[in-house]
């Protein structure tokens with residue numbers, strides 16, 4: 001979208017906070033990280049917040065920073081974690097205290113537990129094109145009402161503009177504020193967050209991302225913001241980094257190895273993994289890019305009965321069968337995916353809008369592991385009903401808001417591990 005588009009408008013008022021966004025701030029869901037940017041001066045780093053129907057104002061103090069990227073200097077980027085919130089409660093919050101004050105609200109999740117319904121939205125590869133705006137509007141108008149977005153990477157595509165024009169990180173932040181200020185977006189990094197540009201002297205990967213988007217990685221024992229876990233209601237969500245080292249002995253590998261045993265499916269029955277680059281993909285685009293990570297981690301996913309894996313990267317939509325491919329050992333030749341009821345369903349939801357258009361060329365004929373694929377823009381909803389059932393739907397931009405283009409009732413892999421394939425003709 002052009003720079004003068006209404007969705008990029010700077011909020012009125014002197015040094016008004018902009019690009020307001022929230023994400024979960026701890027492991028359990030009792031903290032929220034509030035982030036915003038002030039462009040002209042630092043301003044207050046305080047967040048005022050209060051419970052609905054309560055006159056008791058609470059305050060928390062954050063920190064702000066600026067960064068430079070080639071000839072660009074950022075505004076003051078503030079991050080403030082508010083803690084000890086009550087579960088299942090509506091809070092109002094205010095930033096820009098003492099200057100141009102802006103007020104928003106959010107709902108905290110229910111206490112982690114096996115039978116607390118919760119609805120996640122899924123968006124990937126959003127970008128800031130006209131299609132991106134349609135996707136976000138369509139999600140907002142979806143009657144299934146997602147309560148938290150699981151975002152699978154590729155935010156602004158600023159790196160596709162000349163010299164990684166970081167003003168496009170700012171425009172993206174303003175564009176998505178209408179959602180990110182009111183419900184948490186759980187961040188996964190994609191390749192467009194790398195911003196590795198040695199030709200202009202920018203050699204620190206993820207510099208804009210790291211300054212602008214914080215994650216609660218420390219509370220799950222992670223050493224980097226790119227991989228971490230959270231519990232949210234009935235779900236345990238593991239976020240992985242496709243563009244950080246994941247081989248044996250690397251920090252991510254060692255963290256993930258220790259992470260799986262911590263998942264208590266009696267408390268959080270649904271085990272969801274997010275990553276950017278898909279392991280099972282039958283489009284021509286990025287074909288087999290996820291293969292090296294799959295080889296490293298797939299046995300753990302099957303052993304630990306991950307329910308579903310969401311990825312982006314490919315600008316289309318695809319849902320896999322429950323399959324695994326873990327028998328290969330160099331000499332035995334067993335290297336094809338097989339049906340496996342302990343394996344997750346792999347969903348590619350990289351069809352948010354991006355900047356580069358849809359991926360339309362596919363591997364033909366459709367491989368057996370691929371259950372459904374279509375190159376259309378859209379978003380998805382994963383609606384957990386109880387410990388055994390979750391309703392999943394993919395919503396195409398060209399359809400009405402209540403229409404889903406692909407659906408599946410997920411049966412939990414621990415509590416109801418029978419075949420849940422909607423296409424099963426056996």
Ligand SMILES: [Fe+2]
Pocket residue numbers: 125154190191192276312313314
């Ligand atoms: Fe990507």
